Amino acid sequence: MTASATEVQAPTIPTAFQDIPALTATDRCDATTTTIREGSGTANPRVPCGAQAYVTALFPSGSVLLFCGHHGHELECSLVEQGAVIRDDSNVLQQNTKPGASA
Numbered sequence: 210m211t212a213s214a215t216e217v218q219a220p221t222i223p224t225a226f227q228d229i230p231a232l233t234a235t236d237r238c239d240a241t242t243t244t245i246r247e248g249s250g251t252a253n254p255r256v257p258c259g260a261q262a263y264v265t266a267l268f269p270s271g272s273v274l275l276f277c278g279h280h281g282h283e284l285e286c287s288l289v290e291q292g293a294v295i296r297d298d299s300n301v302l303q304q305n306t307k308p309g310a311s312a
């Protein structure tokens with residue numbers, strides 16, 4: 210078996226992505242979560258995640274959603290199925306993680 214050199218879906222970043230500024234600490238995850246209030250057992254639907262965003266999903270319509278690393282990875286398949294192109298900046302997280310700095 211030889212590796213075929215045919216161009217296999219080279220990740221094409223739409224030029225629209227170039228118009229989206231780099232994520233900053235003020236960008237927050239758009240995902241909502243359902244939490245269960247401790248003790249009450251009552252579901253609290255659609256609580257905004259609000260974590261710092263590291264993943265950008267650009268939809269064909271031009272709309273953009275931001276996600277934290279957790280939700281970005283969790284929802285990536287679903288987003289791609291909807292035609293979104295994903296830009297994952299979570300490598301910044303790893304760069305900022307110092308070895309031995311774990312709690």
Ligand SMILES: [Zn+2]
Nearest residue numbers: 238258277280
């Ligand atoms: Zn999130």
